[in-house]
Amino acid sequence: MTARRPFRALPALLLAGLLALTACSAEPQPAPAPEEPVPTEAVGAPTRVTVGVDGLGPGFNPHLRSDQSTTTTALAAITLPSVFRPDEQGNLRIDPTVATSAEVTSQDPFTVSYELNVEAGWSSGAPIAAEDFVYLWQQMSSQPNTVGAAGYREITDVRSRAAGKAVDVEFDQPYPHWQELFANLLPAHLLKDAPGGWTAPFQNGLPASGGPFRLMQVDRLRGEVLLARNDPYWDVPAVADEIVLRAIPPNTLPTALSSQDIDMALPDAAPDVTAALDVLARSPEPPTVQRAPRPLVQQLEFRSEDGPLADPRVREGIAALLDRNAIRERVSPDATPVDAFGAAPSDPGYTATAPDGAPARQDPVEAAAALTEAGYVRDADGRWALGGRPLSLVIGAGASRTQDVEIARVVAEQLEAGGVGATVVAPPAPDLLTSDTVAPVTPSPTTTPAPGAGPAPGGETPSQAPASPTASPSPEAGGGSAVAVDVVVVPRPAYGAIGPRLNSDYGCPPDGVGDDLPGTSCFPALQPLLDELLTGPEDPAVIGEAERVLWRQLPALPLYQAQGLVVSNRQTDESTRVTPGPIATGPLSSAKDWGEPEGSAEERSGDDEDPAN
Known part of the structure; x- marks a missing residue:
């Protein structure tokens, strides 16, 4: 495997222009107890990608309208499993790390059958299984404050097969948009009996991961979310050891901001941000600025x-x-x-x-x-x-x-x-x-x-x-x-x-x-x-x-x-090749491969490819 390289920070002037942007003076909230880290095998130099965001938001459940934010979208993209994911053009493609097949198997009643990857599991040790489909269906069809509930309300039954590794979803009538359902599955075994399980566990974290990264800590006092490589992940592992999402306070002195190492920033396209970037565009090494609409x-x-x-x-x-x-x-x-x-x-x-x-x-x-x-x-x-x-x-x-x-x-x-x-x-x-x-x-x-x-x-x-x-x-x-x-x-x-x-x-x-x-x-x-x-x-x-x-x-x-920006420098571009990504999943859609030199991600994927996929 290619040796890893530490990420370099954006220039200090860019930090000062970007990090002094979105006001904050409320009394900070206490940080939750961190999740106990999972030991990782040290391979070469450790890599950490630090991403500046406008704020952490009120919570991290991607299915709640009240929790929608750049941070929530980013966390869902790299920690939660989805049967289908959008490609760069926004077309939905099956994610073979989660499901090996998904197809309509009956017209009367209209039924979609899913065969799940037998290796797919949560970081808690439980398998990603039919009970996760049942839980999401029941919550989306019965709770207020949800995003995209209409399709789930067309479902009449969700049945388990093959010890939970196959699922049959029956609809009231033919439903042409079924591929949009069962994105960002949640760990039912941890949530279904928990008090306030649909909302409370997401206020300061995610109960478990089913993706290449695992949320380790939410520190609201410092305005940071720490993610680490999810070592139990069954597919090609992530390259970076850690990703940090750091809220960017606006009233911090530029001298203090210059000591914060960030590799990229995802701010809203606010006038003070774009003005700072216009100045930096004339510098010897201007940052790369990509614009994309918010979802x-x-x-x-x-x-x-x-x-x-x-x-x-x-x-x-x-x-x-x-x-x-x-x-x-x-x-x-x-x-x-x-x-x-x-x-x-x-x-x-x-x-x-x-x-x-x-x-x-x-x-x-x-x-x-x-x-x-x-x-x-x-x-x-x-x-x-x-x-x-x-x-x-x-x-x-x-x-x-x-x-x-x-x-x-x-x-x-x-x-x-x-x-x-x-x-x-x-x-x-x-x-x-x-x-x-x-x-x-x-x-x-x-x-x-x-x-x-x-x-x-x-x-x-x-x-x-x-x-x-x-x-x-x-x-x-x-x-x-x-x-x-x-x-x-x-x-x-x-x-x-x-x-x-x-x-x-x-x-x-x-x-x-x-x-x-x-x-x-x-x-x-x-x-x-x-x-x-x-x-x-x-x-x-x-x-x-x-x-x-x-x-x-x-x-x-x-x-x-609103319009969002993806701001990065030359060193970050070489290591991440970051783009705004599909509108539904955002710039962190490709985070699993961040830190790889050009071509290495394809080589790793080819070496480890599962023939069943």
């Missing part, structure tokens, strides 16, 4: 089942008060505007479906007409009220999702300027998407969480300060009473087939699954269209009609798709 669309989701926004005319009025371009310019000016509910600008053939005027565009006249039609009147102070009760909305954003919090602040400012009361609340991110009411805590205007901040055992503790100088708490927010959130800032996925995306995000949920939460909708005119797209071809005419209904009903308001 998420930021949007506002409305509580349309009850409360003031249950009236579609009020939703229309609120949307017409908001300037989406101004929100994007304030929060993420390098982002791409999104004018559709299903597709994202990164999708091939993306077409905007938004109407020319309100509610997709700010129009105070149309906003006033919609609110007046709903029975609201504007008083002498310019405040909208119904029956003498002022219209006041609660805007929610996850406390540790700093960009979401900033969006919420800007929305509150715009609503206040339009005569609508607004209060920003920032509970723990999972609470926001799983509870019908939340604690009325709001972020301080001058305080944002540290990049490494996330849930502590007692939950996050935002300040009680008002959301903005103009925002005034609603009566319900007083006295510490729990409040219902009317508008929530939350991401939606920007990859996968359009039918499952639309159905997962805007379709009627199963009974009892978050049917009273913000963003939960059920419209009689829409659901038949979504059902047709879920199980049939992606008919442009049906998609177009579904988009027209969504713009009329407004369960949500799309905002933008």
Whole structure:
């Protein structure tokens, strides 16, 4: 095996330009107890790849909307097993390290059969088996706050064969998108009986690995995640001994930052980042900068089942008060505007479906007409009220999702300027998407969480300060009473087939699954269209009609798709050949081979190739 070489750091000037970028001043959270390391055989010089990220996020379950982040995507790509993975063009290919075959074996009932790699196992020693398929199916079909649940809800049964190393998945009807399912499997043997097993174990770690790397420690005090080569991994082993994901704090002095050795950085394309890179581009050894869209669309989701926004005319009025371009310019000016509910600008053939005027565009006249039609009147102070009760909305954003919090602040400012009361609340991110009411805590205007901040055992503790100088708490927010959130800032996925995306995000949920939460909708005119797209071809005419209904009903308001950067220097490029990777799995998709000289990965793979694969 080729001798390993230590990675070299980015130049100090690049560090100073990149690492002073995303503010943090919240009180740090205690670090969890580290997982006991597995001894590794020393081969040549040890290698460590240190990757700078914007933050660690609230948790690491890739199936939870509240946990979506660059860090979560990176961890899932190298620690969790998937039956199919996207190639560089985004086409799904079977991963032979997990399954040797997956095919439709019956049309009545529609059944997909999986033959699992007999060597595939979790770092805990348990096999990757049918029980992991059952667990993921049951959780995805019954829990709120999930990403891409619609396909799992089409499954009627999951059966085990061959001592758990073969799986038959039966569907209610033919399901053309079945290859998208059972990505990022989770260790059922550790989670199925654990208290809070779907969320709690992921707040500060991953219970076990089924990939080439293993998560060893999450240190939120330092803002670092440490991964080590997963020695029990049954396929070609990773080259690097360790990968460190390091949150990049913005207010650290450049002299302190220059001592931090990072090999690459994955920041958002924020103006201060791109300005620093423009300067460095004229240096003798400029960094390599690759741009790629993030796999998420930021949007506002409305509580349309009850409360003031249950009236579609009020939703229309609120949307017409908001300037989406101004929100994007304030929060993420390098982002791409999104004018559709299903597709994202990164999708091939993306077409905007938004109407020319309100509610997709700010129009105070149309906003006033919609609110007046709903029975609201504007008083002498310019405040909208119904029956003498002022219209006041609660805007929610996850406390540790700093960009979401900033969006919420800007929305509150715009609503206040339009005569609508607004209060920003920032509970723990999972609470926001799983509870019908939340604690009325709001972020301080001058305080944002540290990049490494996330849930502590007692939950996050935002300040009680008002959301903005103009925002005034609603009566319900007083006295510490729990409040219902009317508008929530939350991401939606920007990859996968359009039918499952639309159905997962805007379709009627199963009974009892978050049917009273913000963003939960059920419209009689829409659901038949979504059902047709879920199980049939992606008919442009049906998609177009579904988009027209969504713009009329407004369960949500799309905002933008952020752009990310992959920044590396010449030495890092030679050792990693890093690329942005497929949009769904990101730059760490190729991390198993980082540290290999050109051609060595292919040689190792050929020497160790299993004929069954």
